[in-house]
Amino acid sequence: MAVVSDSIRRARPLLGTFVEIEVAAAGRSEMEAAIDAAFDAVAEVHRLMSFHEPDSDVSRLNQDACIRPTRVDPRTFQVLETAAELYRLSGGVFDVTIAPALQAMGLLPRLGGDPVLSRNARFADAIELLPEHMVHFRSAGVTIDLGGIAKGFAVDRAVDALRGLGIASGMVNAGGDLRIFGEPRTVHVRDPRDPNRSICRIDVADDALASTALRFDLFDGVRSGSSAVIDPSTRRPAGSTDGVTVRAPSCMIADALTKVVMISASDAGGLLEHYKASALLIGTGGDVQITSDWHHAVHLAA
Template sequence: MAAASNSVRRARPLLGTFVEIEAAGSFQPDVLSAVEAAFEAVSTVHQLMSFHDPDSDVGRLNREAHVRPVPVHALTFEVLEAALEMNRRSNGIFDVAVAPGLQAAGILPKTGRDVSLTAEPGATDAIMLLEGNVVGFRDAGVRIDLGGIAKGFAVDRALSILRERGVVNAIVNAGGDLACFGEETRTVCIRHPRDPGRIVCQIQLVDAALATTARRFDPFHSTETARPAIIDPRATVAACANDGATVRAASCMIADALTKVVMIAGTGATELIEQYSASALLIGSDRGLQITPDWQHAVHLAA
């Protein structure tokens, strides 16, 4: 976005990453106010859906929902509805009840509850969505983590606030989960999941959402990448067949969730991608790259 008097760019630590918002409108004070409201929307999702906060909706559900139904915020309920629908459509590949497996792998911290309890694969069958935004768990071993979908939802919420406030061009980027609107074409660089210093390709994005899941990389601790923080819920084992997946969709929440399915299922996720009118780029562990045909015109491979 070209620098101008009515353009604003801000970043804040949220959702376990840095969230950056860039927006432009006809009157800078209004744009500033819209950006502040968008950050507040992201903060709300962070507070409601954090696995690490025992007072969040997720924390309360994991602690109490197997004993009694728990009322949650309407936003949390909305994300759970989308997650269970994705679980159904993906035949159990996307499963927010995979938290025990993530804990066992050391990806999520252990909590005060008996973490030796584990639910069977497909445990979202044990999540009950009741009237009045109330949630219950049928199985005492069920624990959920919304980390595979909530970040995209937060981006969507922020973008919705910016639209409502009269912003004409904007992009919200939450650590690689991003969405934009307006006439401007955005160029997004995709790094190689095994060599983060190398660009695999550039993607042209207009009025759409994009999410990426790949091997983990922490430059403050090591120059090496680690396996993705993805567990295949069908076998409760780490998903290692693929190194990275990028998905474009109308909603960042859907793009975020679909990256996990693509990482696990690879090309087996093609039908599901089509159901959501999405596009995908997959980098296999053999370093092979595959792109859905409808997206090849917008993906430019690096030399």
């Protein structure tokens, strides 16, 4: 008879952050095997879609896709298809071709010289998604970063791995990208102006959450005053909102929508509705806005 443990929690450095996986309500050996499989799924997404790994699909595309159509893994192609859909539905607000702006800010490494900050290199004009998982960049100035959307996809893949091995309840957390299934949980969201303080708690059940906010110095807690979310129309950091948390059915969509809401604020309502998502926005003055369908699950701190 399998020995049943209440829960197991493990963490590993992946995707440029620490990935934490917790599972419950199964035999210990089954939970250990499921956690290993989930970490393997995350590591595979890292291998395929990391901007930093020289042999990743993303690095090969950035190097070769402007010269010739380049074949990528079906999973990378799936993320690119989702990015293309989000670009179209957001009116270009979500755009993975903003990598040169992130390089110019020092948030991504400069590979082979100064980044090309061409405003003409937008997804719709710059990237062709072709049959048989082939990708072509129409000019040499195109550089992509799948970053957050790939991290959200990795969380979803980890959850699929856990469920596929019979785990009925668990959580996967990758540095602000979180997905919970089975037993409901309460998640505390930190105040983007003071990360030592919780601004609210959110009841979560079979949903994904993603958050983004202004950058802080991890050592002295000083806010940098800018966001790592780039507005594609200006190629500059978004500045109208201090922080955003989005709830969605998948972590890939939740992560992508945090970027759109960070830039567009309340104008993103139609896109949130399309993806059956909800949002919490913290304005620069500390005011909190919550979409009307989410008030019952969000409890603001006193």
